[in-house]
Amino acid sequence: AETVGFIGLGNMGGPMALNLARKGGYEVIAFDVNKDSLKKYAKEGLAVCEDVSVLARKANKFVTMLPNSSHVSSVLEGENGLFQKSAKNSLFIDSSTISYHSAIKIYENAKKINQRYVDAPVSGGVGAATAGTLTFMVGAESKELFQECKNLLQHMGKNIANCEKPGAGSIAKICNNMALGIEMIAVAEAISLGKKLGIDPKVLSSIMNTASGRCWSSEVYNPCPGVMENVPASKGYEGGFACELMLKDLGLAADAAKQAAADVPLGNHAKEIYQKLVELGLNRKDFAIVYDVLLNNKLKQ
Ligand code: NAD
Incomplete structure (x- = not known):
């Protein structure tokens, strides 16, 4: 294999x-700086290593799934990075959400030293990651390279989208996540208002999901505890998509909007709200916790 x-x-x-x-x-063969994660996945049967240079010797295809641009850059670029240490013409698929500028820069640096870097961020959350049904947004420079990426990514995702040029996967991703951030807050606002007016979140959610207020945040990833099983809202907002990562994505969208002179008033407002959640100490909680914050009027504090 x-x-x-x-x-x-x-x-x-x-x-x-x-x-x-x-x-x-x-x-x-998997690597993470967090030893507890290595232990957890070794138990699940993955081969793991505590030294990233072991990967460089054994593999010539790589997937990175890291918090942000600086982590990706430190693992791939630089003196001890995988670009230098692994065989030339290796394939590096980065599924982290990073700025499209960073993605293009890393792509160009890779090309200079005969390595192949493709931005391929994902959407779908932990549920889709577990089920293998993620959407991948692939910024490959050619059809051949896209196909090579797809051959690998299809085992982790259902929709593998060709965004046709380096950096374009990252553009698609930050636009999608700007909508997601806004929509999660919208659903949380509506259902918390409903609850305060006396309608059960379960009843209101099921109405919204067959009516025009429906979206992924109401139907697949409902933010109210007890409305759905197997979502972070029903597990104390643990796991899932951390508020600090949503804030990062809204920041990437805001920066990109500035550069493009695009008006994104709700995106900017959503960013301020997630900034507040991080300040409340909720940085590692799932982003659906905005429901709890609104329900308890914590934004005003
Ligand atoms: P996470 O914070 O749960 O995991 C990041 C992992 O990277 C951690 O295990 C951490 O120890 C490890 N790490 C950090 N620096 C490292 C280094 N130098 N070398 C090796 N490992 C290192 O984040 P996540 O939720 O898995 O998200 C990963 C990326 O995917 C982010 O860019 C995020 O924005 C994006 N994303 C997340 C979701 C989601 O629902 N959680 C959905 C789509 C995209």
């Missing part, structure tokens, strides 16, 4: 790496 190095076993990367190994039949 072909060997793939997988870097970043967080909420998303862990289940993605397992799917690649189990469904894709790849020999996956």
